[in-house]
Amino acid sequence: MITPDLERIATDLEGLEETIIARLIDRAQFRRNGVAYLPGQSGFEGEPELSLFALRLRYQEEMDACFGRFAVPEERPFNRNLPPPRRTVRLPPNCLHLDAYDEVNLTAQITDSYLQLLPKICAEGDDGQYGSSVEHDVYAIQAISRRIHYGALYVAESKYFADPPTYRQVVDAGDTEILMGLLTRPAVEQRILRRVRHKTRALQASATADTRITIDPDVVCDYYAATIIPLTKQGEVIYLQNRIAHKGRTP
Amino acid sequence: MITPDLERIATDLEGLEETIIARLIDRAQFRRNGVAYLPGQSGFEGEPELSLFALRLRYQEEMDACFGRFAVPEERPFNRNLPPPRRTVRLPPNCLHLDAYDEVNLTAQITDSYLQLLPKICAEGDDGQYGSSVEHDVYAIQAISRRIHYGALYVAESKYFADPPTYRQVVDAGDTEILMGLLTRPAVEQRILRRVRHKTRALQASATADTRITIDPDVVCDYYAATIIPLTKQGEVIYLQNRIAHKGRTP
Numbered sequence: 001m002i003t004p005d006l007e008r009i010a011t012d013l014e015g016l017e018e019t020i021i022a023r024l025i026d027r028a029q030f031r032r033n034g035v036a037y038l039p040g041q042s043g044f045e046g047e048p049e050l051s052l053f054a055l056r057l058r059y060q061e062e063m064d065a066c067f068g069r070f071a072v073p074e075e076r077p078f079n080r081n082l083p084p085p086r087r088t089v090r091l092p093p094n095c096l097h098l099d100a101y102d103e104v105n106l107t108a109q110i111t112d113s114y115l116q117l118l119p120k121i122c123a124e125g126d127d128g129q130y131g132s133s134v135e136h137d138v139y140a141i142q143a144i145s146r147r148i149h150y151g152a153l154y155v156a157e158s159k160y161f162a163d164p165p166t167y168r169q170v171v172d173a174g175d176t177e178i179l180m181g182l183l184t185r186p187a188v189e190q191r192i193l194r195r196v197r198h199k200t201r202a203l204q205a206s207a208t209a210d211t212r213i214t215i216d217p218d219v220v221c222d223y224y225a226a227t228i229i230p231l232t233k234q235g236e237v238i239y240l241q242n243r244i245a246h247k248g249r250t251p
Numbered sequence: 252m253i254t255p256d257l258e259r260i261a262t263d264l265e266g267l268e269e270t271i272i273a274r275l276i277d278r279a280q281f282r283r284n285g286v287a288y289l290p291g292q293s294g295f296e297g298e299p300e301l302s303l304f305a306l307r308l309r310y311q312e313e314m315d316a317c318f319g320r321f322a323v324p325e326e327r328p329f330n331r332n333l334p335p336p337r338r339t340v341r342l343p344p345n346c347l348h349l350d351a352y353d354e355v356n357l358t359a360q361i362t363d364s365y366l367q368l369l370p371k372i373c374a375e376g377d378d379g380q381y382g383s384s385v386e387h388d389v390y391a392i393q394a395i396s397r398r399i400h401y402g403a404l405y406v407a408e409s410k411y412f413a414d415p416p417t418y419r420q421v422v423d424a425g426d427t428e429i430l431m432g433l434l435t436r437p438a439v440e441q442r443i444l445r446r447v448r449h450k451t452r453a454l455q456a457s458a459t460a461d462t463r464i465t466i467d468p469d470v471v472c473d474y475y476a477a478t479i480i481p482l483t484k485q486g487e488v489i490y491l492q493n494r495i496a497h498k499g500r501t502p
Binding site: 011012014015018019022025026029042043044045046047052056059060063066067068069086087088089090091092128131134135139198199202203205206207210211212 | 262263265266269270273276277280293294295296297298303307310311314317318319320337338339340341342343379382385386390449450453454456457458461462463
């Protein structure tokens with residue numbers, strides 16, 4: 001049996017912060033370009049319904065699916081009905097106990113929250129660069145999703161592992177509020193938020209106003225506080241409910 | 252007629268540096284994973300010949316082609332026989348004079364140089380993460396290619412624009428060495444190299460050794476000096492030869 005290593009998990013989560021921040025900065029180099037998010041306005045031949053953003057995300061995930069991306073626990077797809085992998089992905093065994101990784105899939109909420117974030121990091125208006133905008137959108141939400149699902153799965157398992165009877169009892173009692181309280185570590189969350197603000201500044205320290213558009217560290221910090229951390233915990237709750245209902249009783 | 256704005260062009264080139272450096276750091280989080288670059292070793296169903304790297308690049312460019320990426324002058328494809336765009340890309344007019352943007356296409360040299368760079372930024376060995384490795388490879392070479400072709404096209408045009416008779420004379424004389432000398436600005440190159448070294452440090456300043464693998468600023472700087480700058484100038488030469496042979500005489 002592989003046991004969870006909380007220190008390693010925390011380190012991995014920390015390493016994903018730079019990627020999320022860098023992707024948001026990349027996207028911010030283009031304007032809001034609202035038309036790219038309007039259904040039916042993609043201008044894409046044979047695709048009368050979806051937005052350019054939705055199309056790019058679907059194309060990206062169809063490609064990723066062929067390469068086996070979704071065999072990785074924390075890589076959860078935003079789309080359904082993707083093609084099967086065309087290569088065998090050999091992954092090291094992990095510590096998770098879940099019938100199917102996709103039982104924890106928060107991608108719909110991630111997309112919604114990201115689209116609400118966009119006006120806060122991009123200048124208003126339209127620069128015509130729709131293709132580049134949605135390309136960077138997709139890289140950004142994939143990075144955000146990886147962080148949320150990685151945390152949801154591995155942090156939940158490591159917390160459960162440290163005290164199975166308590167988690168079983170709380171999950172069996174069906175009180176999500178108490179469970180959420182048990183999963184909340186205010187000091188850890190405050191440390192994450194300080195670090196994210198600091199990194200957003202550091203990653204932009206070399207950019208002059210002429211060469212790169214910068215984003216507000218507080219906006220990234222608020223997005224972590226209002227979305228990334230709460231969605232991670234929501235995913236932890238789902239993980240634990242599934243773990244305990246399906247597998248917890250038959251170790 | 253649109254005239255080139257050298258200051259704006261230099262600023263745009265500078266803004267691309269962060270992207271290249273960030274992509275190289277992303278790739279360095281994985282090991283060398285040499286098997287991903289071996290032809291016939293992709294493990295990809297129905298693809299007995301190409302490497303996983305070559306396959307990922309082809310899939311990525313097929314998708315990008317559908318979205319119209321290669322309508323952009325500085326986005327030159329690494330593959331041939333890509334599908335036609337499925338959307339109309341409306342770009343603002345530009346200052347370039349070239350029958351076809353693809354007359355300047357240095358992607359073969361970019362791939363070669365990048366594969367030689369890999370062992371200098373990645374730890375030796377194999378971590379099994381082939382899919383992630385080639386995904387980041389593709390983002391990295393696309394960023395490098397954008398910078399080289401943007402420079403080749405726009406810097407060459409702006410230099411030509413500043414002094415057409417001299418450039419015509421040197422190109423007509425067929426002496427590439429003199430032309431290369433004319434295109435070389437040692438002080439500008441030194442400034443770029445200093446900046447790239449500084450940015451590579453700055454972008455990694457917030458990463459601790461535990462959370463992110465770092466890359467050596469000198470390696471990035473050397474890659475700029477030995478590859479990015481020379482290939483950009485090689486592209487400038489090709490641009491000017493084409494511009495003058497095809498269009499220069501009939502303004």
